[in-house]
Amino acid sequence: MAAVGRIGDRAGENWLESRERLIAAAKASSPFGDVEWDAAVWDVSVAYQHRTRGYKARALRLPFTQHRRRGWGVGDPIPAPFSDVIKALVCVRHQKRGQSAGSHSVFIRAARYVFEATRKAGHDVGELRKDDLDRAAAMVFRRERETSAYKVIGHMEELADALDRHRLCRVRLDWRCRRKSRPQSLTPDRIGDRPTEVSDxxxxxxxxxxxxxxxxxxxxxxxxxxxxxxxxxxxxxxxxxxxxxxxxxxxxxxxxxxxxxxxxxxxxxxxxxxxxxxxxxxxxxxxxxxxxxxxxxxxxxxxxxxxxxxxxxxxxxxxxxxxxxLRGKSIPEMLNGHDIRAVLGLKSRNIAQFLKSREIPFEIVNRGLLIGRDALCKGIAKDHWFGPLIPGPAGKGLELHxxxxxxxxxxxxxxxxxxxxxxxxxxxxxxxxxxxxxxxxxxxxxxxxxxxxxxxxxxxxxxxxxxxxxxxxxxxxxxxxxxxxxxxxxxxxxxxxxxxHLTSAQRAAQVVQDVLDGRVGGQIGEIAKALPREVARTFLTARIQAVHDVGPGLCIHDFQMSPCERHLQCTANCNDYVWIQADEAKAQELKRQAAVAYLSLHAVKVRARSQSLTQADWYRHLMTRYQQLMKQLATQGFHEADLVRYLKQEHRNAD
CATH class of the missing domain: 1.10.443.10 (Intergrase catalytic core)
Structure with a gap:
């Protein structure tokens, strides 16, 4: 295996010299291992063997080919020197950023469109212009789906940047696609978007x-x-x-x-x-x-x-x-067609096609097939997955069996x-x-x-x-x-x-029902208890328009209407703060925050005894927050004595 080198960014003023220098450096660096440079399809499985999973493709290949004319296989090879430039740039991006084989494939797909758009210029990379890239982008939008086109255009812009960076064109491109816009399916919901009932x-x-x-x-x-x-x-x-x-x-x-x-x-x-x-x-x-x-x-x-x-x-x-x-099976040194069917358990009688597809050499003797045992075992090895399902040492990786x-x-x-x-x-x-x-x-x-x-x-x-x-x-x-x-x-x-996938209205309705059923604590819950049930439902439906998870509880403040004057102080006597009673899932977070508040209060009291300057507002804030957290923990049967034991246990664990 060739030694892996580094590809530098140094480029001369002459784009032809820059191209030759880049290609030579890429060939010398060999970031994909021992691939045949002039081959139209590179097998790069070796470069990804440390991360290839068995449930993915068996072999990873990069086809430096044109768009295929049929629905199967690959297209015609991209001729040099255009293909040499693309191969060199793929080597650069792999060496610098370790991109996945899928990312390289999209980059090559973008290059195919550029190759097709430069037909009039004789597919000369040095003569590439912005108009050529615009034509290539137009072809992408005509042929690709919205999300695929967005990704291909992004890689086409990366290709243009790489050509500029290595000075591979006679004129600088500085190209960006004017029609490029992020598809709605890739864009998170924003305020003002039309609500959707069910996500795709x-x-x-x-x-x-x-x-x-x-x-x-x-x-x-x-x-x-x-x-x-x-x-x-x-x-x-x-x-x-x-x-x-x-x-x-x-x-x-x-x-x-x-x-x-x-x-x-x-x-x-x-x-x-x-x-x-x-x-x-x-x-x-x-x-x-x-x-x-x-x-x-x-x-x-x-x-x-x-x-x-x-x-x-x-x-x-x-x-x-x-x-x-086939280890353990008694196999003769030379096999005929009948023997192969018996040994391999094949039902098809087209043994010749089976052997040809696996490149297994055979002879025709007396109008029958004759195959050597070693050649057969070597050829059928391609049908089996010999690698690990997950690479790694014993106990970490996973073999197929x-x-x-x-x-x-x-x-x-x-x-x-x-x-x-x-x-x-x-x-x-x-x-x-x-x-x-x-x-x-x-x-x-x-x-x-x-x-x-x-x-x-x-x-x-x-x-x-x-x-x-x-x-x-x-x-x-x-x-x-x-x-x-x-x-x-x-x-x-x-x-x-x-x-x-719950909408804001569904989430708010869920909290309203929880308040009515007495599962939610907070000031708004106390108000609802004093009202007749139907009146309380009307009041809560009008009051609760938004729900936000803030860690120890829930916030029902509607930020679209006004900012919150107690922002980030939810547990400090906020009117818009509610919590699920006896919520064991949040117990650890509540204990942690209560412990912090308890220690802070203890530190304030120590400073007060030493006659240091103590701000009453800060003490009241800590006390309000501590009382709120302990009120929530009390619904789980956790009180101050339990908190003291919790702190001692955490201290012992830290030691």
């Missing part, structure tokens, strides 16, 4: 009910190559995701025995948290408590999934132990390909996507089993939509934001807002 990211209840019906009706299938067996595997995966809210990658990398039992008898799901750039290098294993109403269903689905994938898991285990397939979601090669194709029972592969995110939403040439499970909505349209659901659906149910049931954030394994509470 939230699957309909009809789709969820249909999945439940499919779970009850799809049979296991009699054999591995039965198409219903593939559907059964995928409906089990979908069922577990609906009940647990796992991301697709977290679901497909579950260990073979993911459920553990705590000392109190509760069930937890052990999973690898896969989100963010940090997880490309390190994986953290987490325990997610199962919801009590879903425990029985999840345990049954996991047990059945483990059973129907046991055969593929055995194949993966043997391959992992011996490093090759240790995974719950493992299948025979081609098993998920549902009859379009022969199931290869001698090789095993992980279930991929594309398999799940095709199962739920379908694509060209592959109907979704809802279409194939004739499930439609009340409007007669086909049902659809995205795998990440299950996470939205479960989060929406928890939010609708009144689960605090902190509970939602922790249970779904998020680092930041602000991220939870993207998964909450």
């Amino acid at each position: 990211r939230l699957p309909s209840e009809e789709a969820i009910r249909a999945l439940g019906k499919l779970y009850q009706t799809i049979p296991k299938g009699e054999s591995a190559d039965d198409s219903t067996r593939a559907d059964r595997i995928l409906i089990l995966i979908a069922t577990i995701m609906v009940c647990t809210g796992l991301r697709i990658g977290e679901m497909l990398t579950l260990p073979v025995k993911p459920i553990t039992i705590s000392r109190d008898g509760s069930r937890n799901l052990r999973y690898a948290r896969l989100k963010g750039r940090a997880d490309d290098v390190a994986v953290l294993w987490h325990l997610k408590p199962l919801l009590s109403e879903t425990v029985e269903l999840v345990e049954a689905a996991v047990a059945e999934l483990r059973e129907v994938t046991a055969g593929a898991r055995r194949v993966a285990l043997l391959a992992n132990r011996h490093g090759l397939l 240790e995974s719950l979601c493992v299948v025979y090669a081609n098993q998920i194709h549902r009859g379009t390909h022969t199931t290869l029972t001698y090789a095993a592969r992980p279930v991929t995110d594309q398999n799940v996507h095709d199962f739920l939403t379908g694509r060209a040439g592959s109907r979704s499970v809802f279409d194939r089993y004739e499930f439609r909505g009340e409007d007669g349209l086909a049902l659809r659901a995205r795998s990440h939509g299950f996470r939205h659906f479960l989060n929406h149910l928890l939010d609708e049931g009144g689960a605090p934001d902190l509970v939602q954030t922790k249970w779904f394994g998020r680092h930041h509470a602000a991220d939870t807002k993207s998964y909450q």
Whole structure:
């Protein structure tokens, strides 16, 4: 493997010299390893092997090709020197920022449009002008969807900046697309936007009910190559995701025995948290408590999934132990067509096509095929996944035979390909996507089993939509934001807002009902108690127009009407502050804030005894805040004596 160097930014005034210098530096640096520079398609799997997940693509390739003219495969190669410039710039962006293969692919896609727009100039990068980029952008808007066009245009602007920075054009471009605007689907809601009843990211209840019906009706299938067996595997995966809210990658990398039992008898799901750039290098294993109403269903689905994938898991285990397939089988040194079908378990009689597709050499002897054993074992190795599902040391990574979601090669194709029972592969995110939403040439499970909505349209659901659906149910049931954030394994509470689909009116109506039912404390609750129920409902509906989670409680101040005079002082006797009584989810945060207020009051009293200057206003503020926090904790049976013990315990833990 060539040594990895650095690509400098130094560029001369002559754009031709700058181009040659940049290309030479990129070739010398080899950021993608030993790729063939002149090849139209680069296999960059080695550069990403530390972060490649088994549920993703098996090989990562960067095609430096033109737009394809057919619906399959790749287009014609982009000729040099245009392709050399794009390859060099891809090397630069990978070395400096470590971009993903997907990001590089979008960058190359943007370059394809620029290449097509420079046809009149002979595809000369040095003669590129702003008009050429405008024409390329116009083609993007005509051919791409709104969100895709926005991303491609962004990378096209990056390409123009890179050409300027390395002085690869005769004139400076300084180009920005005038038609570029962020799509509405990527823009958060703003004040004044038209309210939406249901987000597109939230699957309909009809789709969820249909999945439940499919779970009850799809049979296991009699054999591995039965198409219903593939559907059964995928409906089990979908069922577990609906009940647990796992991301697709977290679901497909579950260990073979993911459920553990705590000392109190509760069930937890052990999973690898896969989100963010940090997880490309390190994986953290987490325990997610199962919801009590879903425990029985999840345990049954996991047990059945483990059973129907046991055969593929055995194949993966043997391959992992011996490093090759068919280990332990008695195979003659030379095989004919009949032998191959018997050894590999093939049903198709077109053995020649099978061998050609795997580049396995064979001879024709007496009008029959003859293949060597070593050549056969080497050729069929391409059908098996030999790498880890999650890279990492023992206990951190995950091998294929240790995974719950493992299948025979081609098993998920549902009859379009022969199931290869001698090789095993992980279930991929594309398999799940095709199962739920379908694509060209592959109907979704809802279409194939004739499930439609009340409007007669086909049902659809995205795998990440299950996470939205479960989060929406928890939010609708009144689960605090902190509970939602922790249970779904998020680092930041602000991220939870993207998964909450209750409108402002629905959230306000929920708080009104909680106040009427006596579950909410605060000054407004005391006022409502003194009124007849119907009068109280009218009063609360008019009074509560907005709800904000402020940590220890809720704020009902409507900031669109006026600013709050007690901003950031919610627990200091604010009229707009309310809280859920006996809210155990917020107990730790309440104890922490009460402890801070208690220690601050103690410090003020010490200073007062030493006759230091003490401001009465600050003391009253601390006392008001402390009394409010202890009032909330009292609903949970936690009093000042408990707080003192809590402080002593925290002090011992710190030591």
